[in-house]
Amino acid sequence: MNLFAHFSDLIKAELAVLVQEGVLAVDTDFSRVAVEPPRDVSHGDISTNAAMVLAKAARMKPRDLAQMLAGRLERQADIASVEVAGPGFINIRLSNAFWHKILQIIVKEKRDFGRSNLGRGVRVNVEYVSANPTGPMHVGHCRGAVFGDALANLLEFAGFDVCREYYINDAGAQVDVLARSAYLRYREALGEEIGEVPAGLYPGDYLKPVGVLLKEKFGAALRDKEEAEWLPPVRIIAIDAMMAMIREDLAALNVRHDVFFSERSLISGGNDEIAALIEQLRANDLVYEGRLEPPKGRLPEDWEDREQTLFRATRFGDDTDRPLLKSDGGYTYFASDIAYHADKYARGFARMIDVWGADHGGYVKRMQSAVKAVTNGEGELDVKLCQLVRLLRGGVPVKMSKRSGEFVTLRDVVQEVGRDPVRFMMLYRKNDAPLDFDFAKVTEQSRDNPVFYVQYAHARICSVLHKARDELGADMPCDAALEAAAFAKLADGSELALIKRMAQWPRLVEQAAMHHEPHRIAFFLYDLASDFHGLWNRGKESPDLRFIRADDIKLTVARLAMIGSAASILAAGLDVLGVEAVEEMR
RNA sequence: GGUCCCGUAGCUCAGUAGGAUAGAGCACGAGAUUCCUAAUCUCGGGGUCGCAGGUUCGAAUCCUGCCGGGAUCACCA
Numbered sequence: 001m002n003l004f005a006h007f008s009d010l011i012k013a014e015l016a017v018l019v020q021e022g023v024l025a026v027d028t029d030f031s032r033v034a035v036e037p038p039r040d041v042s043h044g045d046i047s048t049n050a051a052m053v054l055a056k057a058a059r060m061k062p063r064d065l066a067q068m069l070a071g072r073l074e075r076q077a078d079i080a081s082v083e084v085a086g087p088g089f090i091n092i093r094l095s096n097a098f099w100h101k102i103l104q105i106i107v108k109e110k111r112d113f114g115r116s117n118l119g120r121g122v123r124v125n126v127e128y129v130s131a132n133p134t135g136p137m138h139v140g141h142c143r144g145a146v147f148g149d150a151l152a153n154l155l156e157f158a159g160f161d162v163c164r165e166y167y168i169n170d171a172g173a174q175v176d177v178l179a180r181s182a183y184l185r186y187r188e189a190l191g192e193e194i195g196e197v198p199a200g201l202y203p204g205d206y207l208k209p210v211g212v213l214l215k216e217k218f219g220a221a222l223r224d225k226e227e228a229e230w231l232p233p234v235r236i237i238a239i240d241a242m243m244a245m246i247r248e249d250l251a252a253l254n255v256r257h258d259v260f261f262s263e264r265s266l267i268s269g270g271n272d273e274i275a276a277l278i279e280q281l282r283a284n285d286l287v288y289e290g291r292l293e294p295p296k297g298r299l300p301e302d303w304e305d306r307e308q309t310l311f312r313a314t315r316f317g318d319d320t321d322r323p324l325l326k327s328d329g330g331y332t333y334f335a336s337d338i339a340y341h342a343d344k345y346a347r348g349f350a351r352m353i354d355v356w357g358a359d360h361g362g363y364v365k366r367m368q369s370a371v372k373a374v375t376n377g378e379g380e381l382d383v384k385l386c387q388l389v390r391l392l393r394g395g396v397p398v399k400m401s402k403r404s405g406e407f408v409t410l411r412d413v414v415q416e417v418g419r420d421p422v423r424f425m426m427l428y429r430k431n432d433a434p435l436d437f438d439f440a441k442v443t444e445q446s447r448d449n450p451v452f453y454v455q456y457a458h459a460r461i462c463s464v465l466h467k468a469r470d471e472l473g474a475d476m477p478c479d480a481a482l483e484a485a486a487f488a489k490l491a492d493g494s495e496l497a498l499i500k501r502m503a504q505w506p507r508l509v510e511q512a513a514m515h516h517e518p519h520r521i522a523f524f525l526y527d528l529a530s531d532f533h534g535l536w537n538r539g540k541e542s543p544d545l546r547f548i549r550a551d552d553i554k555l556t557v558a559r560l561a562m563i564g565s566a567a568s569i570l571a572a573g574l575d576v577l578g579v580e581a582v583e584e585m586r
Numbered sequence: 587g588g589u590c591c592c593g594u595a596g597c598u599c600a601g602u603a604g605g606a607u608a609g610a611g612c613a614c615g616a617g618a619u620u621c622c623u624a625a626u627c628u629c630g631g632g633g634u635c636g637c638a639g640g641u642u643c644g645a646a647u648c649c650u651g652c653c654g655g656g657a658u659c660a661c662c663a
Binding site for chain 1: 601619
């Protein structure tokens with residue numbers, strides 16, 4: 001349960017009474033009434049701006065209206081005290097009993113606490129990675145992959161019906177280059193001396209096995225054929241091999257997809273969806289033949305002023321109209337992407353999220369305008385841009401040269417630092433902020449490393465629970481006993497602080513989901529871990545605060561229930577991030 | 587030149603749908619601890635939220651303009 005939503009309902013019910021009593025007009029707008037945690041804990045547990053927002057409508061001074069409301073709220077069972085502060089804030093303090101009630105709910109719901117119905121089962125399509133099937137994934141793909149995967153997890157946790165999708169760009173010129181590169185390796189496999197790989201082809205060794213595969217499949221049959229003849233079959237096999245490799249890369253990072261959607265499938269099988277779509281747009285006067293202004297500033301060298309087939313993107317908020325056909329008559333990437341998004345919509349996804357690299361930022365407006373056009377304004381596309389990741393090793397940037405094919409692959413990174421640290425660090429930053437990824441820091445086992453810090457909190461709790469099992473033996477409480485624990489014994493300030501933090505979890509999940517920002521989960525987990533470690537540390541100096549108290553079994557049971565709940569939330573949150581909640585540190 | 591993103595403590599970054607005295611970690615400074623449950627702990631200083639206007643009860647947050655950094659700019663993916 002989201003306690004802020006709960007009290008928001010309660011406050012709005014009181015406001016409704018004020019409407020009945022004629023204090024507020026019948027048509028008063030309550031949409032600006034906020035019920036939130038105050039920034040400063042000394043202001044209480046819950047704060048609302050209701051009086052300030054509604055003062056005008058009530059023709060009262062904010063503080064007077066606040067007093068009136070405060071008087072009513074004070075009578076509520078879970079509310080310990082209410083005070084009016086500042087310009088008219090109403091600050092509410094909840095009773096300890098209420099927090100203990102929340103804790104009991106967490107104990108019962110375990111890892112499901114925080115799961116939300118925010119999404120109400122609405123279908124959402126999240127597309128991420130969509131790396132070209134021309135080679136193994138490199139570090140650059142890491143962030144988007146982890147981000148998209150975690151976002152999908154988050155939306156599921158918040159009650160959306162999520163489809164995770166990968167768009168395979170298997171129709172462009174790049175896969176032809178791939179096919180030619182693979183063909184070269186095929187000739188090599190047949191014993192030919194190929195020398196250095198010509199510029200313009202992919203030089204990586206990863207194509208050698210594809211060459212061998214082609215030899216096994218076709219023998220020498222393709223050697224003396226024309227390119228037009230060998231290219232299509234070679235392309236298919238090469239793409240399949242690349243996708244198999246990419247799937248392994250994704251598995252290594254624990255990144256999942258439900259659908260791998262082939263771009264080529266839009267035009268193959270005698271059913272050209274792109275052509276159909278262009279005609280449909282043309283019928284609606286959204287496609288025309290025309291000329292574009294050359295870009296302002298420096299003119300591209302090979303610019304030629306010519307007539308093109310253009311989509312009226314400007315009608316939907318883009319800066320200029322966009323070409324659908326290339327000079328060679330083929331479809332532009334944009335054209336197939338429109339058809340792809342139209343296809344998503346046709347499959348029942350009015351809500352779409354695309355995760356792209358920041359270098360595609362200039363593409364956002366045109367895609368959003370296209371989505372509006374092909375969905376009659378009913379589709380909604382949010383594009384999340386992931387900024388670059390800067391790889392460092394002990395503070396020194398890692399050199400990468402694309403020319404020599406020497407780039408750090410995703411697999412290298414996962415092998416070196418492990419899947420969990422990679423994932424956590426990729427999410428421990430807002431997606432649109434650049435990210436420094438330092439191999440040295442990420443693997444460090446100290447409290448300075450947030451991955452370790454959060455995982456350690458979980459492991460530490462598991463360790464305490466183990467110890468409790470050893471020490472208490474048969475007295476170790478079962479689930480039913482934990483649910484019925486004497487929560488009222490948890491009255492220390494830092495214990496209540498931990499419980500209050502846990503109580504924020506459902507609201508945080510909903511906000512992270514609404515904003516499509518999984519990093520908020522990572523930061524929350526850090527704060528929760530910090531609360532727990534703090535409590536643990538206090539137990540060092542004040543034995544009274546230790547979790548296991550042989551002299552007070554009831555208190556011990558309550559504390560075990562409390563830290564067990566923290567472990568549940570840590571585990572649930574880490575699960576959203578796709579990071580394992582380990583039970584012990586190695 | 588256009589568009590998009592960013593600008594918050596010395597550094598790296600959070601900052602809730604517009605809320606109150608703007609936070610954390612690192613670094614720095616001062617103490618505590620050699621005990622223990624597993625990899626120390628506590629406290630402290632530190633800010634023109636890039637600049638200037640605007641919107642309003644109230645702005646780091648929204649709007650406009652400027653400054654600085656990055657990405658991108660017919661046809662490639």
